Amino acid sequence: MVLEKFRKARKKAPADDYIVALDIGTEFVKALIAKVGDEDLEIVGVGRSRQEVSDMHSGAIADIAGVVRNCEEALADAEEQAGLQAKRVVIGIAGELVKGVTDTIRYRRPQPDRPLDSSEMEFIIEKVQERAQIKAQRQIALESGNDEVEVKLVNSALVSIHIDGYKVSNPIGFQGRDVAVQIYTAFAPMVHIGALERVADELSLELLAVAAEPFAVSRSVLGNDASSNFTAILADVGGGTTDIAVVNDGGVEGTKMFGIGGRSFTQTIASDMELSYKDAEKLKINIGHDQIKPSVAKEVNEAIGKTLEVWIAGVELALSEFDSIDHLPNRMLLCGGGSSLEKLVTALEGSEWRKELPFTKQPTVHLISPSEVIGVTDTTNDVTDHTFITAMGLLRVGYDTILGSGEGDSIKEKLNRLLRI
Structure with missing residues (x-):
């Protein structure tokens, strides 16, 4: 009522x-x-x-x-x-079935001497989105085991435009033969x-x-700011998933998601210590508290450590899939309830997990305010x-x-x- x-x-x-x-x-x-x-x-x-x-x-x-x-x-x-x-x-x-990728399409103009206009740009963008949708459909079908899965575009954003190899912020009025457009697109299953x-x-x-x-x-x-040069790795650590975006010079290079979040840590504590989910969550949240016995804290930390290894491997794998980027940003910004776990931030500040990734120096890690x-x-x-x-x-x-x-x-x-x- x-x-x-x-x-x-x-x-x-x-x-x-x-x-x-x-x-x-x-x-x-x-x-x-x-x-x-x-x-x-x-x-x-x-x-x-x-x-x-x-x-x-x-x-x-x-x-x-x-x-x-x-x-x-x-x-x-x-x-x-x-x-x-x-x-x-x-x-x-x-x-995990929400797919965000940045695609580059190269379009060879039939009349390179004619200045580019907005209708031609619309045509090029349409082609990029069509190609991205086919890719997303195939990927989601493969991962879900359903060949007939329907996907829908949820977000798009322009990353960059190059004409004959020259980066432009406003392509209208330019002449040239080869137009390369980078566009970020995110697709999700219709269900x-x-x-x-x-x-x-x-x-x-x-x-x-x-x-x-x-x-x-x-x-x-x-x-x-359309001319923003903001560059960072963004990680949203939720209860069920970790969502990662790489932003380079104000453009979203792509997004990845994997199914490990704060709940996974709680479930490992509950399983290893034979506790209810609610009691395990309380222990996880209060792990740094003086009132928790050292022996209990040790067990909780061991359980967290197990899941942390898997989570870090997930971050490493997600970032390794950004293979079109020469160097990953040296700044990691975290948000979401799962990132409240101090051990998670400490683990990212370590150096072992990133050895195989194209970082130029150790990234700084902090929570977004x-x-x-x-x-x-x-x-x-x-x-x-x-x-x-x-x-x-x-x-x-x-x-x-x-x-x-x-x-x-x-x-x-x-x-x-x-x-x-």
């Missing part, structure tokens, strides 16, 4: 200049309500609700009804704090996207955009740490989607607008 009232209330009083970000994580649902300004977003409502173990599997929704209940709880808290209800929502998508659409529908919200979560994290730190998210301010004082970064990134994707129609934009922004779904 309460839920019915909640849904009816949202239908009555939507606020047009506000958006909701829903970060549906394996461990928690986080809801942020933000007011959309001319140049920034202002968070006015925050909500958070814990998921049941059976609600999610490897970052993807396993129980729609359970997830809807948790979303409603998180949304109710955010709306009460904001004193209003937003009608448009951006939802993140994660899981995952369908589940998110159903969640939005059940919540009586208009689905503004679905975003691959590592892409959302990259948007959180890139902001509006909400204050580092560009163009998003928090008026609630409740967005306090790295666990909210993905949700803040989803707000940025929503902002991009809504405000992507300015007249004074650079060609890169105009082309990115053309790419957005």
